[in-house]
Every structure is written in C-alpha cells, then in structure tokens.
Amino acid sequence: MSDSQxxxxxxxxNAGPELLDRDFERLVLLADGELGADPQERAEAEAILxxxxxxxxxxxxxxxxxxxIGLWATGGEAPAADVDLSMLRGRVMSRLPxxxxxxxxxxxxxxxxxxxxxxxxxxxxxxxxxxxxxxxVAALLVVWRTDPAVPPQAAVEPPAVASHLPVGxxxxxxxxxxxxxxxxGSVAVTPGSGANQPTVxxxxxxxxxx
Amino acid sequence: MIxxxxxxxxxxxxxxxxxxxxxxxxxALVAVGLIVAALAPAQAQAQAQTAAGFSVRVIEGTRAxxxxxxxxxxxxxxxxxxxHQDYNVFSLVSTHNLRLQVGQRNQLKLPxxxxxxxxxxxxxxxxxxxxxxxxxxxxxxxIRSVAPGGRTLDVRAGSDRLIIICTTVEK
Numbered sequence: 001m002s003d004s005q006x007x008x009x010x011x012x013x014n015a016g017p018e019l020l021d022r023d024f025e026r027l028v029l030l031a032d033g034e035l036g037a038d039p040q041e042r043a044e045a046e047a048i049l050x051x052x053x054x055x056x057x058x059x060x061x062x063x064x065x066x067x068x069i070g071l072w073a074t075g076g077e078a079p080a081a082d083v084d085l086s087m088l089r090g091r092v093m094s095r096l097p098x099x100x101x102x103x104x105x106x107x108x109x110x111x112x113x114x115x116x117x118x119x120x121x122x123x124x125x126x127x128x129x130x131x132x133x134x135x136x137v138a139a140l141l142v143v144w145r146t147d148p149a150v151p152p153q154a155a156v157e158p159p160a161v162a163s164h165l166p167v168g169x170x171x172x173x174x175x176x177x178x179x180x181x182x183x184x185g186s187v188a189v190t191p192g193s194g195a196n197q198p199t200v201x202x203x204x205x206x207x208x209x210x
Numbered sequence: 211m212i213x214x215x216x217x218x219x220x221x222x223x224x225x226x227x228x229x230x231x232x233x234x235x236x237x238a239l240v241a242v243g244l245i246v247a248a249l250a251p252a253q254a255q256a257q258a259q260t261a262a263g264f265s266v267r268v269i270e271g272t273r274a275x276x277x278x279x280x281x282x283x284x285x286x287x288x289x290x291x292x293x294h295q296d297y298n299v300f301s302l303v304s305t306h307n308l309r310l311q312v313g314q315r316n317q318l319k320l321p322x323x324x325x326x327x328x329x330x331x332x333x334x335x336x337x338x339x340x341x342x343x344x345x346x347x348x349x350x351x352x353i354r355s356v357a358p359g360g361r362t363l364d365v366r367a368g369s370d371r372l373i374i375i376c377t378t379v380e381k
Contacts, residue, residue: 132234136241172338174360179353187350198289198361198376203350205367 019055023048027055031062175199259333262341263380266306266328270321271297271372286376289363297372310343322366322373324348341379 029035030045048055177189177199188202269283271290277298279287290300308316308328315329327346331353334340340355345364354362358381366373 132237132241136244139241139245172357174357175362176340176355177352178342178355179351181351183349185349187352192361196359198286198363200289200293200363200365201352203347203364203366205349 019048019052019058023052023055024058027059028062031059031066177201259335261309261311262330262333262343264306264308264310264328264330264343265376265378265380266308266318267376267378268303268306268318268320269372269374269376270301270303271374272299272301272370273297274299286363290374293363293365293372293374300374320366320373320375322368322371324366324373326364326375328377343379345375345377 026035026041026045026048030042030049035042035045049059173191175192175198180187180189185203185205188204190200190202192199267283269280269286269290271293273296279290279300280302282302283290283300286300303321306316306318310316310328310330312330312332315327317325317327320326325348327344329344329346330341331344332342334342334355336357338357340357342353342355344351344353345362347364347366356362356379358379361376361378364375364377366375
C-alpha cells in the first residue's frame with residue numbers, strides 16, 4: 001500500500017488536491033487539539049484545510065464524530081467549563097472549584113441508643129436483639145427486686161420492743177427479749193455490759209419448788 | 211441484544227456461626243444464663259435462711275473450797291465469776307449444737323431433771339439479721355430476738371447448785 005492512498009476516491013475529482021494519509025493524520029491531530037503546542041504543524045494543518053475542500057469535509061466529519069462521542073460519554077451533559085454563564089453575570093462572580101470531599105467517615109451515633117443499636121448491628125442483631133436484651137435486663141431487675149436477700153423497708157425497721165440491752169455492731173442490741181411468760185417464781189434480766197457480753201436471765205423458783 | 215452472563219455473587223455465604231439466628235440464639239442463651247445465675251444465689255440464700263444454728267451449753271455451778279472454772283468455759287469466766295458469790299465451781303455438763311428449721315422445736319434434759327425446749331420461730335432478715343426463738347423452762351417461757359453471735363445465759367438458781375444454760379446463735 002502506497003503512502004498516497006486515496007481516502008475517498010468518489011470525492012477526489014471536485015475536491016481539489018488529493019488528501020494524503022499524512023495530511024489526514026494532521027487533521028486528526030488538529031481535531032483532537034493536539035497541535036497547539038507546535039505552531040508549525042498547526043500552520044501546516046490549517047494550510048491543508050485552506051487548499052482542500054476534501055480536507056475541510058473530513059475535518060468537519062472528525063469534529064462531528066468527536067462531538068457525538070463526547071455526548072455519548074457525558075450522557076448529553078456539557079462540561080461545567082463549557083457552560084455559558086454570561087446570562088448570570090452580576091449574580092455569579094466567579095467559578096468556584098469543587099471541594100475535594102474527604103472520604104466518608106462512619107457516622108457517629110447520635111445517642112447512646114443509636115450506639116447500642118449500631119453495636120448490635122455489628123454483631124448481626126438489630127432491634128430484635130436490643131428488645132431481647134432489654135427483656136433480659138428487666139428480668140434481672142425483677143429477680144433482684146424479689147430477692148429475699150433484699151428485704152422490704154419495713155423489715156429493716158427496728159423492732160417494736162424497746163430494749164436497754166447491750167448495743168450490737170449495728171447500733172442495735174444483740175439480744176432483745178420480746179416476750180416473757182412466768183408461771184411462778186420470778187425472772188430478772190441483766191443485760192451484758194458490752195456488745196460481746198451475754199445477757200443473763202435469772203430464773204428464781206418460788207418457795208417449795210425446785 | 212447482548213446477553214449478560216449471570217454473575218454469581220462473590221460474597222461468601224454466611225455460615226451457621228455467622229448467621230443472624232445464631233447471634234439471636236446466643237444472646238437468648240446468655241440472657242437465660244444471667245437469669246439463672248441471678249436466681250441461684252437467691253434460692254440458696256432463701257434455703258439457708260429457713261434454718262439457724264444454736265450452740266447450747268449446759269453448765270453446772272456448785273460450791274467448793276477452791277474455785278474452779280472448766281477451761282472450756284474460759285469465754286464465760288468473767289460472767290460466771292460474778293453470777294453468784296456462793297458458787298465458785300463451774301463445769302460444762304453438755305454441749306448441744308442444734309440446727310433448727312423454722313418452727314422446729316428441740317427438747318433437752320437438764321442436770322436437775324427439768325426439761326428445756328428451744329424452738330426456732332423466725333429468721334428476720336437484716337441488717338441486722340435476727341433469729342427469733344423461744345426458750346421454754348419449767349415455769350417460764352421467753353421469746354428472744356438475737357443477732358448472730360449473740361448469747362444468753364439462763365440461770366436457774368437452786369438451793370445447792372446453779373444450772374446455767376448458755377445459748378449462742380451461730381453466725
């Protein structure tokens with residue numbers, strides 16, 4: 001294949017000089033905007049367009065194709081840099097570059113409840129797990145409240161029978177004589193002198209007994 | 211029309227250990243375990259609180275030329291010495307370690323032939339914890355509320371000897 005291959009022989013008769021492959025490559029580079037850095041090559045490409053109607057037609061096709069490809073790639077949306085904002089002059093003073101977004105951090109829980117739910121979700125549980133845990137805590141509270149080791153307040157109150165007996169470790173007498181029944185003889189109570197001293201109950205028998 | 215091949219998900223299938231139901235079952239198991247653990251001590255304490263221990267020592271006091279106190283009564287030497295100036299010999303006749311349930315009554319024979327009875331009436335939860343019990347002697351009956359470790363000395367004064375009953379509520 002020669003270097004002077006015709007691209008479109010049907011149009012070559014009325015289109016001036018034939019378009020060489022080398023010229024076509026220059027037109028492609030010009031359409032792509034890749035000749036801007038070299039003024040000489042750009043001038044040569046413009047000279048080709050000026051002397052050849054075929055070259056101008058090919059260049060127009062290249063630009064049309066490039067535009068169509070651009071529409072396909074952007075979904076029909078024009079690049080922000082190409083949007084004409086002249087109608088908004090007076091309102092928009094400058095173009096502000098878009099801020100670079102930081103990578104999204106995990107949202108902090110808004111409350112302790114969200115934190116608990118978030119932790120449960122991490123464990124594979126959702127609201128059902130939270131409800132189950134709440135039931136368990138409620139059951140523990142019920143058990144604690146009904147624990148016989150925790151007496152009702154009334155049981156903690158001091159006994160109704162006052163006593164002058166020795167004072168125990170809890171500021172209560174260690175021994176309280178609540179009731180005393182004597183059929184005969186007499187009974188005397190001598191409290192201990194200290195917390196560890198015993199209370200002495202004397203049982204005196206009546207005369208003739210024993 | 212371009213046929214899109216069916217793509218299988220690359221995510222690994224959840225195993226039994228990683229499944230949600232396993233997590234729920236595990237949580238339920240832990241909750242039940244906590245409830246049982248909370249109930250067990252309460253049940254054990256409730257069982258222990260239906261009984262109380264007593265140590266009953268029966269002591270006899272007599273007269274002699276030389277004072278003598280049984281070494282096993284060393285913790286009561288001070289009280290025994292001040293009980294009665296006419297009795298100066300004290301000996302331990304018997305010791306009874308009783309474990310009574312609420313309502314249970316235990317009867318003992320004293321050296322002078324009389325009977326005494328000890329009955330556990332109630333255990334009042336504290337603080338301070340109280341053991342209500344009744345002590346019956348031939349001519350008297352008393353109801354006492356004694357904290358664990360508390361002691362009473364019931365002294366029966368006779369003509370020739372003393373019968374002393376030392377009752378200690380065990381801790």
